[in-house]
Amino acid sequence: MSSSISDILSCCFGSFYFVCLVFFLMAWFFFCRNLDMEAANFLWFSLKKSITGIMFGLTISDKFFTVYSVTGSSMHPTFTTSNGSFPAFLKGDIVLVERFWDDKLSHGDVITFKSPTDHKKEFVKRLIALPGDWMQCPNSHDIVKIPEGHCWVEGDNRSSSLDSRHFGPIPLGLVRGRVTHIIWPLKRISKVERKAVMNRVYRT
Amino acid sequence: MNDRNLRSCASRFVLTTRSKMMKNLGINGKRSRIFTAALFCSSSVSAAAPGYALMAAARGRIAAFLTDAASRLSHIPWRSIGSDALDRASLVVKAACFVHVVNTYIVGIAFVRGPSMLPTINLTGDVVAVERITPRRGTVEVGDVVILISPENPRKTVAKRVVGLQGDAVTFLVDPIHGNATRTVAGLADCYKVPMGHVWVQGDNIYSSRDSRQFGPVPYGLIQGRAFCKVFAIQIY
Numbered sequence: 392m393s394s395s396i397s398d399i400l401s402c403c404f405g406s407f408y409f410v411c412l413v414f415f416l417m418a419w420f421f422f423c424r425n426l427d428m429e430a431a432n433f434l435w436f437s438l439k440k441s442i443t444g445i446m447f448g449l450t451i452s453d454k455f456f457t458v459y460s461v462t463g464s465s466m467h468p469t470f471t472t473s474n475g476s477f478p479a480f481l482k483g484d485i486v487l488v489e490r491f492w493d494d495k496l497s498h499g500d501v502i503t504f505k506s507p508t509d510h511k512k513e514f515v516k517r518l519i520a521l522p523g524d525w526m527q528c529p530n531s532h533d534i535v536k537i538p539e540g541h542c543w544v545e546g547d548n549r550s551s552s553l554d555s556r557h558f559g560p561i562p563l564g565l566v567r568g569r570v571t572h573i574i575w576p577l578k579r580i581s582k583v584e585r586k587a588v589m590n591r592v593y594r595t
Numbered sequence: 596m597n598d599r600n601l602r603s604c605a606s607r608f609v610l611t612t613r614s615k616m617m618k619n620l621g622i623n624g625k626r627s628r629i630f631t632a633a634l635f636c637s638s639s640v641s642a643a644a645p646g647y648a649l650m651a652a653a654r655g656r657i658a659a660f661l662t663d664a665a666s667r668l669s670h671i672p673w674r675s676i677g678s679d680a681l682d683r684a685s686l687v688v689k690a691a692c693f694v695h696v697v698n699t700y701i702v703g704i705a706f707v708r709g710p711s712m713l714p715t716i717n718l719t720g721d722v723v724a725v726e727r728i729t730p731r732r733g734t735v736e737v738g739d740v741v742i743l744i745s746p747e748n749p750r751k752t753v754a755k756r757v758v759g760l761q762g763d764a765v766t767f768l769v770d771p772i773h774g775n776a777t778r779t780v781a782g783l784a785d786c787y788k789v790p791m792g793h794v795w796v797q798g799d800n801i802y803s804s805r806d807s808r809q810f811g812p813v814p815y816g817l818i819q820g821r822a823f824c825k826v827f828a829i830q831i832y
Contacts, residue, residue, distance in 0.1 A: 505816030564744030
């Protein structure tokens with residue numbers, strides 16, 4: 392229905408690191424007494440390295456850029472979902488998401504945001520209107536003003552998309568990042584274009 | 596001052612400074628004579644034919660300086676300095692990562708001020724400790740003080756008290772200054788409850804607080820943390 396995304400870098404690599412960490416901790420607790428000094432040192436060294444790696448990865452993924460897997464059909468011409476026998480996160484397109492600190496958003500960007508109805512899900516949609524814009528609602532003739540601090544998002548595939556037409560304008564505080572590139576299906580590596588909707592948004 | 600005067604001045608200067616320089620440099624005997632001769636020579640020659648002699652002298656000095664510098668620089672342990680600098684830089688980066696991870700995922704500190712939480716948090720500002728685990732797990736309860744991104748301005752962070760969770764019905768005073776009119780929530784016209792995935796937040800000081808009574812229920816995703824402890828109060832009075 393809607394195209395939700397999952398944070399590969401944090402989830403997969405995070406869980407991988409977590410498993411490593413648990414393994415090392417268990418090894419530390421159970422075998423440490425029976426080990427000679429060298430092996431214990433090696434364990435401790437690896438533990439430190441893995442913790443540092445986790446922290447470095449998390450910081451990069453929170454502050455600079457991260458990798459997501461997009462599943463679902465709501466952004467269909469832009470992102471696709473294949474039906475191969477891949478693991479779950481390889482079925483969809485894998486995209487590069489850029490984080491930002493200040494408002495670098497502009498009309499037509501593909502953005503990721505936390506779902507306003509379920510904070511554990513993250514959606515990817517196209518940004519249609521920014522605060523202060525006047526916009527004609529699709530499928531009706533009303534003209535609404537986007538309230539302060541909110542934005543209007545819609546999927547590219549209008550027929551199957553759960554977006555602002557359903558839950559209204561979303562607060563900009565929910566926006567997490569901007570999709571810049573598609574990186575996984577090798578033949579589809581490309582930049583994600585910015586497509587602004589001109590005919591029914593009146594910018595101020 | 597004509598050219599002759601200039602020369603005499605220069606030679607007198609050389610003579611007076613000569614003894615000091617030799618003393619400083621520890622020159623005596625034959626070398627002192629050579630040194631004096633060189634000084635005289637350089638001063639008189641440079642006064643007579645300034646361009647070429649000056650250039651030659653400068654070139655010689657520069658060459659000497661460069662060879663000296665090269666021999667000195669080659670003795671500096673660049674490799675160990677570089678590895679030291681790299682170690683320090685990586686330590687700083689690691690510390691920054693550690694601070695970021697702890698601040699984002701476990702516990703942080705927030706500075707809250709303003710009149711909207713008045714009995715709980717001072718007008719002039721309190722430093723509160725904020726934990727991020729409860730909101731991440733989705734177990735925020737009614738009565739918690741939470742830090743959330745303002746839905747009206749994404750750059751502003753506000754502190755409010757959670758009054759209702761999703762599915763709750765909330766009754767509140769619409770305008771407590773001017774009357775006792777109450778309303779029951781409400782986000783949309785057709786539902787009488789706080790919608791799914793939203794919370795109803797209000798300031799403790801209902802007389803001067805901009806909260807859900809104005810902008811409606813806020814999405815749960817805006818909650819950044821739960822304030823659990825006042826670290827210290829800033830008192831300006």
